[in-house]
Amino acid sequence: MAIELDTIAIAHTPFAEKFAIPRQPALAPAAKACIELIPPYDQPEAFAGLEQVSHIWLIFQFHQALPKANNKPHLRVRPPRLGGNEKIGVFASRATHRPNSLGQSVVKLEKVDGHQLWVSGIDLLDGTPILDIKPYVPYADIIDSSYNQIASEAPDKIAVSWDDSAYQAAQQHSTRLQQEVVALVEQCLAQNPKPAYQKPDPQRRYGVRFWDLNISWHYPVPEQIQVLSVTLHNEDSA
Numbered sequence: 001m002a003i004e005l006d007t008i009a010i011a012h013t014p015f016a017e018k019f020a021i022p023r024q025p026a027l028a029p030a031a032k033a034c035i036e037l038i039p040p041y042d043q044p045e046a047f048a049g050l051e052q053v054s055h056i057w058l059i060f061q062f063h064q065a066l067p068k069a070n071n072k073p074h075l076r077v078r079p080p081r082l083g084g085n086e087k088i089g090v091f092a093s094r095a096t097h098r099p100n101s102l103g104q105s106v107v108k109l110e111k112v113d114g115h116q117l118w119v120s121g122i123d124l125l126d127g128t129p130i131l132d133i134k135p136y137v138p139y140a141d142i143i144d145s146s147y148n149q150i151a152s153e154a155p156d157k158i159a160v161s162w163d164d165s166a167y168q169a170a171q172q173h174s175t176r177l178q179q180e181v182v183a184l185v186e187q188c189l190a191q192n193p194k195p196a197y198q199k200p201d202p203q204r205r206y207g208v209r210f211w212d213l214n215i216s217w218h219y220p221v222p223e224q225i226q227v228l229s230v231t232l233h234n235e236d237s238a
């Protein structure tokens, strides 16, 4: 049976592309986002009481991982967590290619501002359609006896250091954007975004866009990232 769903909000996040987005929420607390409710859900009565809640669940669509027409369903996936080689069942993973392309993330609710909810610790692409919002309920959602032997702990982090000029630029843009650019870059890059199978050549430059900034870095040694530049993204040259 086909079901139609309404988009109730759009997530405005720092992440213009999928590369270097944290693989789960809360891994980068500096990743702030604005969840903008759209009519008819943009009325204060729809979220009255939410200011009494510290965290919310976002139910969303992986809109940039939609199946192509007549695509065979993915029953097995290769999670990056397992190095990208080992396959597990789609329902044992949080892979983006999945039935109905539905995702869920628990994020910290920082502020309710009119029809905008400001949250932190987001792992969603900019423009992601939100299908529902629910309060986190600690007595039901914290399960003391829970375990996941596939992903038992948060992924290992990698050291991130900066060229002086890149650090200064990040600080200046923090003031302009009223966002913590230094912390955002450090927390996201510490997740070691390159594919696990790739041996990083120190000459190779990696890059990504956060908000309207192009961030570039390299790996002087495989277990360290050096941020090389933070520059304003120029739409014309994109």
Ligand code: SAM
Binding pocket: 018, 019, 020, 021, 022, 023, 024, 025, 061, 062, 063, 064, 065, 094, 095, 096, 102, 103, 104, 105, 106, 123, 124, 125, 127, 128, 129
């Ligand atoms: N916490 C969610 C869950 O468990 O359903 C998402 C986990 S998923 C592994 C997180 C990754 O999804 C991000 O690192 C990013 O690469 C990708 N992603 C985020 N938003 C997306 C979107 N709108 N469309 C496609 N991929 C997206």
